[in-house]
Amino acid sequence: MPEATAHAQGHHPALAHQFESLEQQREASTLGMWVFLGTEILFFGGAFAAYSIYRTWYPEAFAAGSRSLDITLGAVNTAILITSSLTMALAVHAAQTGRRKALLALLVATMALGAAFLGIKAVEYAQKFAEHHVPGTSFHFEEAALEAHAQIFFSLYFVLTGLHALHMIIGLGIMTWMLWWSWNGTITPEYASPIEISGLYWHFVDIVWIFLFPLLYLIGRHGP
């Protein structure tokens, strides 16, 4: 019946042929995004498992490595990402209620916060190079006895934060795309799901950082 109605009134331009209604299309895209995020959860889960095992094996070196990280920059970046999740959530609301100017402004704000996060991350990476805390032939750690195992800590630090940063960069690409679709009128209150599922991705990347921040920067402030 909804199909017959849709055909009688003509298709919504955003409705793909395989779906009966925009509602069904929206639920399918949400479900598809969550299936993808399920694979992402397991992808990062493997990396977190590796971190947890090595941290259990070498607690002294991991605590010392953790203490060498800049807790202020880590906390500021956490606040920046949480704020970007707020602007993203508000962008979804603006898309659903058809407030185009607010949508554009909130997407730009989300991208600016994402870029600020990556900028601070770049400052931290530069510090690691200056301190010779980048794993490799020139690696040096202040506590000589812990050097070999500290190098494992920093390897995991760069893998985890590097994969996270890569996801942030991809997120900025998706946001650029969504900015274009919001600008050219593709996004309407009836067809807000591209903004919604891009938001799901953005929030997922935020959640990864919510776990990375305490695991890398905080646990070990009072290590053995």
Place this chain on the structure above:
Amino acid sequence: MSQHIVPPRVYYTVFAMLMLGTAITVGVSFLDLGAFNAIAALTIAVFKAALVVLFFMHVKYSTRLTWVVVTGSVFWLAILLSLTFSDYLTRSWRTYG
């Protein structure tokens, strides 16, 4: 069933709780709680993640099918972690025994 539009008030409340959680987790990390430092940090992180999933990601308002996929993903993560840890973290036991 039409889409659920979450009012911005909910987003602002969740944002405030996430910021509060961040402040608490940083504060707690400077206290010496022994093994409880890790437990406290991870508990707060799980709480923050749950807030993001339920409200920012709209799972609270989503269909049963979405719920199944989300809880299924977390369940598979639990399998990954528990089976991996049950091997690696028990390997040293015999040397103490």
